[in-house]
Amino acid sequence: MRFGGVGALATSVHVGVYVMALTVLSPQAANAMGFLAGVAISYVGHTWFSFAEASKQAGRSHALTARFLTVIAIGYGLNAGWVAFVTQGIGWSPAWAALFIAVITPVITFVLLKAWVYVPR
Template identity: 35%
Template sequence: MSERPPERPLFQQVPLFAVVGVAATATHVAAALAARELAHLSPLAANLVGYLGAVGVSYLGNARFTFRRAVWHGPQFVRFVAVSLAGLALTQGLTWLLVERLGWPFGAGLAVVAVAVPALSFVLQRVWAFRRTP
């Protein structure tokens, strides 16, 4: 039985989480553009392809590098997907509330989303999705 690597300290996890997030975002954009341009998918279908690719990159990157967890762990993956979907819902909800209902400029609403959603996602991933189990 191999020994688990030690938990990374918070000050190392945060920048690694950011790097994985940038890689996942780049994957999302590249996959969505490719699906739209090469496969001629609708914008929503192409965006879904991008999202699915980004979820894979985010899960693998955060499991392996940010939180040093086993990659092939079913319950952990389910928790991660729940956090990811909650982040998607929060993104949509905040955009609707701030821009549609309160009349904020889109850029201002997007700035709130760009800070709030990754911060909440990091916390939920750290304490729940990728929690260290005995």
């Protein structure tokens, strides 16, 4: 429930900024801008709320931050891939990438966060 709430907020911010930025930026630049807007919410929310107890046990440290940033980089790569796939691969409007960004990437990042980042050490 906690992950879902934080994830929904971060994803909503990402998608909202992405879609709005599409009016003035390229799809990849809009994705980067949206992603950066959602990352801060994601880090603070997941570390201090979603996985608060596991985060304490995992040790809020440079190692935890490095693991989190690795998952964030994977998420960004996935989202950039969705944008490329939708716009260049199948020729759809870039707004359709928001569907993949909002549904598939959060599932993958949840698994990585739960199984690797916030595992008690």
